[in-house]
Amino acid sequence: MDKVITLNQTNIPFRSGLFSRLYLTLTLASIVLIWLVSIVGNYTEEKQSLISKEHRNTLLNYALEASDLIDKNNIDQLKKWTENLKRKEDTWVAILKTEPKWLVGNIDTDIFQGISDLTIGRDINYPIHLNFSYNPVMKIPIPDSQYNLMIQLPQHMRPGAYWHVLNTTIRLGFPIILIAIICFIIYRHIINPLKIIQNATQKITQGSFDIDIDESLLYRSDEFGDLSRSFGTMATRIEVLINRQRQLIQDISHELRTPITRIKLILDSEIKTDISHRVEQEIDGMQRLLEDTLTLSWLNNEKTKVLKESIDLTLLLDSICEDARFEFSRDDIVLNIPDSCIIHNSNHRSVGQAFENIVRNALKYTNQGTQIVISMSAERSSDKSKYVNISICDHGFGVEEQYLEEIFEPFFQVDSARDKSQSGFGLGLALTKRQIEAVRGSIYARKNTPSGLCFIINLPYQ
Template identity: 40%
Template sequence: MNRLLLWKLILLITAGIVAMFYLINYVTVRAEEEMSMLSQAHRNELRGWGREAETRYRSGDMASLQEWLENLQYREETLAAVVGYSIRHVAGSRGLEDRYSGNNLGRDVEWKIHLYFENNPVMEIPFENSDTSFLVLLPDRMRPGSHWQTTRLLLQIFLPALILAIVSMLLYRHIMKPLGSLQRATRDFSRGDFSVRVRPQLGRRKDEFSELATTFDQMAARIGEQLVNQRQLIADFSHELRTPLTRLEIAIESLGKQYPGDPDVQRLYRESRHFRKLTEDTLALAWLDNEQPQLNQETLDLVDLIDVIVDDARFEFPDRNIHTCLPDSAELKNSNHQAVGQALENILRNALRYTPTGEAVEIALGDYPLEGGKAGFRVTVQDRGPGVPEALLETIFRPFFQADPSRNTGQSGNGRSGGVGLGLALARRQLKAVGGEVDASNRPGGGLCMTIILPAT
């Protein structure tokens, strides 16, 4: 494995962290610089004070200047003064006097104000063409950076969190994009689309995910081919098997006409019918497992369906009793008459087969609320047989499984043949095809209870 995904993640995480530190430092420096400058309004106000002081100074009215300065200090709760300065040559070359500019008495209004100094700086507005300046201790209301601590906290916490969230989102998208394609392909494949492939959806990507996609495509191609061949085999087998069965039944009927009372001929007839049912059930079970159809295109009355099935069962099992507790009607929408009917028939036959002679099977139908507030019905079929060990309650729904084969004698006195373990397996798959389910539990007083849940719509 080339581990390209590992190197991509290392590169992305490393680049993200480096970018985070660089961006935090850049934004912090820029924010500190911007917040260190006086606002333009305060700069203009300070320059206005300087011009006012210069006007009063040049007028020669020192009393007026003094009064104005005192009023300014009182109003702004600060200190203000007009001072003069001169440069005295001490040593070195002369001739540079005209190049001397500026002073060290205070800060210019265009300079930055240090945010970490506790005391306010002295601001200077020099008079024009003069060695005199207006000095004022910066008023508190003009001090910039009043929200600097909050801003720095935001830059140290929320900015890194934002950058890490962006990096995480990029990582998530980089990983989830191929996983999403694989998930969709798996879902489509499970629904019967065997032509689905993942590798073309990843484009030129070459990493562990592309290798996984290639492996999935190979698996899908192989399984799809096997399932298609299996479907074709079942179809061919169904066709080829039904033809000789039909000829065999015709031959047995013809033989029965010649020897109407021969018990061997009667037994051949029963075995041929049993073989046909076994074949039909096996093919139906294979079709349901392979195709997983949704048989939900009919509307039926569940009560009428149960009545028909019970009438047939009473005719076939005259030595057993069947007690029913049914409402007047129970309409099933988006269902299938054949699937539900055959499933109920198999479950009822199984209950009657294991119920001793003279005992009763109880059938009850009632409303059953489903998840999401949807309406449903619950059908219970309870027998008085030996029950099933708790560990096998789920296993009895497997094909060809019998909890106790010895209980199936293969043939009873009235000519009924025993089961081979397909009825319950077929019933569960048929009910699943219409959105229903079936479970088994032991009755406290002995016997088995089959609970069927069906959606009403």
């Protein structure tokens, strides 16, 4: 789960949205499709438009037969033979003498493809136009003579009988198969992450927050990557919130048990003097605990707070310290603060409670005669916005380095504090932190030198 929290938009080296991926895939697929159909189509057409070897041999044999008759100079026989061939092949047949009359140059077979000279008739080795409905006239040179056998290609020798079927298959079949493959890939690309997220949702529905989102999905640089990352963060946050609430309920029940047991003991004891005063004390404690817990739970859950008030921090700190001095009968709080310091869009009650908790802690956890110094100064943050920096430092026994963050957790108390009869429930700093954050400020603790604790609070001016 940790990896979910640390991953965000900026950790992903480069981003490619779903749109650009789809666009690229479809464009490439279309180009491949067009290219494939034209290459395969042309190749098949060429292969299909050649007269088969068997028929070519038959035609060449006819030319040989004619050659025999021409050798014998038997024209009548040749005429008969021609008539027979016409009937046999149900076509047109003639014998033609060709005398090319080139004055300059000779025939270039590359240019006159399929034409052996400039007279009509096609070479039997060249392709036939499959789209023409009529059969072309073939010209087969008669060996050892100046004559050519001219014969309109007999219908049964015409190539490309399957051409239309093949053509349709190529032009329809290829797109159907290729588009199906592309659709499948796109479908998987979209549906897989949805399935993973759906599984995670189901786990959460069943109360388990230990969701395991596939790493490949977390690192995806498109909208699904964003979704999975924010989903992971959401699950972690919900888990933390729920655990915090559970812990809170556990801690309250635990804290309430002690005073209730004490009240029972008081009521059961033999010595019945001053019962009401002691019971009242315990009930006061329980009431404080419940009030603090309610406030804490309200601050945990409610994000909105009325931030409309302007506060003079000098006046506020002055009056808090005045009350504290009186209550703790101590005169060792030193204020290093300006005559006036007004902040806007804040909340008087939140800031007041936060200051009060820290000042009271400082008095509670230090001995008489050790100074508590409160300083205030205006600062500028890295983004140039102005804020007020308030430090409240004491010279008591402080807390150890390892607890400096933990003291802000609800019910956390360092052991030495627990022993003190005056101590509270460990809710004060948890409340303080949330109050400060509710007015868009921040707070942390650090060790003071040579001893003691410092709380640093930053509050925005506006």
